[in-house]
Each structure stands twice: as C-alpha cells, then as structure tokens.
Amino acid sequence: MTSAAIDSPLDVREEPTGGEAVLLSRGTDLELTDELLAPLWRPWPRLKYALAATGLGACALFAALTYTAITGIGLWGNNIPVAWAFAIINFVWWIGIGHAGTFISAILLLLEVSWRTSINRFAEGMTLFAIVQAGLFPIFHLGRPWFAYWLVPYPSEMGVWPNFKSSLPWDVVAVSTYLTVSFLFWYTGLLPDLAAARDRAPTLRQRRIYGVLALGWRGDSQHWRHYRIGYLVLGGLATPLVLSVHSIISLDFAITQLPGWHSTIFPPYFVAGAIYSGFAMVVTLMVPARAIFKLGDVVTRNHLDNIAKMLLVTGWIVTYAYLVEAFMAWYGGNRFEMYTALVDRPRATYAWVYWGVIFCNCVVVQALWSRRVRTSPGALFVIAAFIQLGMWGERFMLIITSLHRDFLPSSWRVYTPSWIDWTILGGTCSFFLFLFLLFLRFVPFIPISELKAMRRELSEAARAGRSELAELGDFAGAGESGGHHA
Amino acid sequence: MRDGIVAEFDGPDGFERAFVRLRALGYTRLRSWTPYPVRAVVTRLPESGVPWIMLAAGLGGASLGYLVQWWCNAHDYRLDIGGRPFNSIPAYIPIAFESGVLAAALAGFLSILGLSGLPRLYHPMFEVDGFERASVDRFWIGVDGSDPRFDERVGEVLEASGALRCQRIGGAIAPARSDVQP
DSSP states (O other): OOHHHHHSTTOOOOOGGGOOOSOOOOSOHHHHHHHHHHHHHSOOTTHHHHHHHHHHHHHHHHHHHHHHHHHOGGGSSOOSSOOSHHHHHHHHHHHHHHHHHHIIIIIHHHTTOTTHHHHHHHHHHHHHHHHHHHHHHHHHHTSOGGGGGGGSOOOOTTOOOOOTTSHHHHHHHHHHHHHHHHHHHHHHHHHHHHHHHHHHOSSHHHHHHHHHHTTTOOOBHHHHHHHHHHHHHHHHHHHHHHHHHHHHHHHHHHTSOOTTTOOTTHHHHHHHHHHHHHHHHHHHHHHHHHHHTTOTTTSOHHHHHHHHHHHHHHHHHHHHHHHHHHHHHHHHOOHHHHIIIIIIHHHSTTHHHHHHHIIIIIIGGGGGGSHHHHTOHHHHHHHHHHHHHHHHHHHHIIIIIHHHSOSOGGGOOOOOOOHHHHHHHHHHHHHHHHHHHHHHHHSOOSOHHHHHHHHHHHHHHHHHTOTTHHHHHOOTTTHHHHHHHO | OOSEEEEEESSHHHHHHHHHHHHHTTOOOEEEEOSSOOHHHHTTSOOOSHHHHHHHHHHHHHHHHHHHHHIIIIIISOOOSTTOOSSOHHHHHHHHHHHHHHHHHHHHHHHHHHHTTOOOSOOGGGGSTTGGGGGTTOEEEEEETTSTTOOTHHHHHHHHTTOSEEEEESSSSOOOSOOOOO
C-alpha cells in the first residue's frame, strides 16, 4: 500500500495496475451496496438462454442417470479389473474443486487475509454445487442407488451394520458432513447481506422472500456479538474439515494393496491437488463473472495475482508429489510398484494421459512466474482450463492405470469409457453451471457487509498510520516489494 | 427494544462518538444496529457463549460417533476384518472426527441464531422510519426506556453528537425533537 492510500482515509483507492489494492470502489456504502445488489434486481436478458443451455445439459445428466439406475452400471465402461473408473474419477475431481472454496473462505479467514473478502462467497457457492455433483457419483456407482441408505447405521431388521473399518463409510460421513458444514458456513455469512437485500428490494414480493431468508437479521449488537465469534469458529472447524475430507477420500486408495495407490503420500498429495484444481475453478468462474458484472473494483487484479500465486504454490506441491511418487516406487524396490510408476504409467497404454497430466499440471503453470500473466484475466483463464483438464487427467491416470494392470498379467484389461460416461461427466458440468447461474442471479455473491467492514478497517488503519497497513493489502509473502520487482 | 429513544447516524464515526459519550454519561442499556460490526461497540460486549456450546457439541458428537461404531462393529455384531481388533481405534477416528465437526457446526449455527433471538421475521424496530438503512449504510443507537438514567435529555445528547434524527419509540411521552432530515 503506498502513501496515496494513507492520505485519503475514506478512499482506499489504488490504480488498477498497481495491483495492491483489494478494494477500488470510491462510492459511499450505499452506492457500494446498490452496485453489488444490482444483479439481483436488474433484468438479465440473456440469462434465459444460458439457463436453457445448461438446463438441457442437466436434463441429459438426469436422463443418463435414470437410464443407468434402471438398467445397471454395465452401461458404463467399467469392467473387471477397472471397477472404479469414471464414477470415482469424477467424484474425486468434483470434491477437489470444492476444496478451494472452503480454503478461501475458512483458512484465509483465519489467516486474516483481506483479499479473501471479495471472492469468498463466490468460492463457497462453487464448493456447495461441486459437492452436489460429487455426491451423485458414489451413489450411482453403488449399482442399486435406492439402497444407499444401507451405508448409514440404522437399526435394520437384518441386524447387520456397516463395516466401519472400511474407508467407504468414512467417505459417506466425510462428504455429507462437508456438504452440511459448507452450507451452514455459507448461509451464516449470507445473513447480513440477505438483510441488505431485503431492505433494498424494489418489490414487495422480493422484500418478503429475502425477508424470510434473512431470518429477521437487524444488525443488532447482540447479533454481531454471537455472529462474529460463531462465524470465526465455524471457519476454524471448516479448516481441519477440508483437510480431512480429501485425506479420507485419498484413504479409499491408500489403504488398499494396489501398486500406485498403497502409499502414505496420498493424503497431502490429494489435498494439494484438490486445492490446486479448486483455485483453477475459481478462476474459470471468476474471470467471466468479473467481466460480465464489471466487478473490477471489488475483484481487482490483486485478487487475480494472489489466486495465481496460490496456483503456482499448489502446482509445485503437486509436481513434487509426482516426483516423490515415482522416486518412492523405485526406491522401495517393490516390482509391482516399480512397474506401475515407471513402466505402465509413462510408457504403456495410457502414457499419453500421463504426459498430458505432466504438461497441464507442471509445465503450463510455470507461466505464472510472470506478473503480467498473473494479472491478465484472459491468460489466467486459459491456464486454469489446462489445470482443470490436467487434474481430471491426474485422477484418470491414478485410478485407471493402477487398476487396469495389477499383479496378475492374465487379468490385465484396457478400459474405455462409454458414451453414457461422457454424458454423465458433461451433464454434471452443465448442472454445476446451471446451479451457479441461479446462485449469481438470486444471491448477493460478493459479501457486501464484509467489504464495508473491511473498508472501515482499512481507513481506520490508514488514519492510525500503522505500519502493518501493508499487510492488509497483500498476502502470499511477496507484499509490496515483491510485486514491484516483477 | 420496545420503548426508548433511537437515533440514526450517517457514518461510523459519529456513531462511535455518541456511543462512547453515552457510556461515559452512565447509560447502560444501550442498543445499536449497524450494517457491520463496529469496534467501539463489539469490543465492549460480554463474551459470547457460542464457542463453548460448539465445543460441547463437538465433543459430544465425536463421542457419539465413536460409540456408534464401537457398538455396531465391536459389541452388537463383532466384525472380524483381517484379524484386526474389534475395537479398532485408528479405523474409528475418521468418522468420530467428522461427527464431531458436524455436531459442532450445527450447534454453532443454531446457537448463533438462538442466542440472537432469530429467526424473528417481525420486530418493532422495523416500524421505525428509515430503519431499513441500518443494513446498508446507517448506524443506529437506541437507549432503552428501562435504563436507570433514561430521560428525554438523551435525545439532546444524541443530536449533539451528530445524529441525523432521533425518534421516541413506544412509551407514553410525546416524541422528542426530531425531523432533522438527512
């Protein structure tokens, strides 16, 4: 933060190219509120086309799922030994995407990172809808989805219980907890903004709907007293939760005996990969939304820069995990591990997936060392698309290669997905976008109350002339000096 | 608050000044309504009980999660999985942890609402003119009529601190001087 900001306490403005400000808006609180609530009231002429297109994709998803449920999962490309295939690839991929939302809203909340504030609601919405997609896959992969409740320990006539030493019931609890806690955290954060929406709503009907959703929030000091600490502790809970969820999912793999899966590196490797793909999804959604809603003054280039730095960091963790995986297979000396990691993956049937993953996840992301790329929305969008593809490919590589050639060459088999598999994958993408569009339409997707509070804090800090002001403006270590050198 | 005087401020500075002055004058039953938490107010509030409720619920949820697993697999119907102990602590930790988080989060959400007296869709404050800006950019202070030092002069203090307007709500006494429009 330069001295320009300190001179004008109520106006925390920076030049967009300066890249350090987290809030460029110069208007009053009223103008800021109205600007951020405008997408709720303004007509969206092209929305119906977007909703129709994504809704059609969602219908294709439901059709494919119905067809699967009444016919059986023989419709998928799954075979023996590749019994997991697309369902689990997509499950892990979608859950992973959700993780960045929780990371942004909970972990960065605890670290008091101010650039989180503009994008956290957005990322939390992404999390919720990604978990919804993820949850579909294991349920339909059961084959008889109507018996999904067998996974829950309910007192049944048969007198049998789930086997809790298996990682599959852990998944059920982890994913359903994750969905519930993400929802509660999101809704708690929304309350003050729903109240603002209620109070600014142009029609009585909207006023009533947002009035009910706001639960009567008045901004009373008694509300804030419980809300502030409660929200913080919810963030504190979500932090170990997000780490535990992907760790538990990685245990589905790690506690088996299969070469390529049976490894202690899996939990941190999966968590880093999850946050990597999730940040990529934040970029994929944020860059168009920022352009469409002209949010350049609340989602500044500084935000893009910081997200890009997170991509770079997690990208390197993932790269490191790939290296360690191969190294440990070789160093461990187990023939089967060595075959999977050093022959099957890089040189056999699915070698193109392996090298594609390396290219997308480890090579493309290196462009982010350049500050120009980090602050260019278009370039970030393209890189994020590569990362999404790469992270999906990584799960494909992990799951398919370990399964298709295991210990016994006589049982080796090649796996090819069916058109139903592709329909379901594409359908979840559509359904996700459909839900996300509805979210953008009906929910204040930039936290308004938090932004106003942050602006107040920044101006108070500026008045006090405190030296830690610089920290409010930036994160990721680089701070002001790092930014200028690049 | 059903009875007392409320005042509207157009920014946090005047609001904080008025709040601090009223406290200094010995008023204790002060209420405020703000679009976001204001330091001078929230730092003076008694500590919230929400974290303790969440802690208790979290521990309870985790214990219950563990107990269910132990009861199912080690007590009611003993499952021998690869010769591992029936009560296999490491295998039961993930679900116990997740149940703890789930219970704590649910308790947190419900206790934030419950202790704040929400949901409550109607409140007498909503009748006050201009109160709808309290969630947007206006800061409101209320002095409760039951405050031992309460009298009509509160309105003068508030106006001297820069209130846009003061309103008498509830009670039998005629409204104080008001209508200083923004």
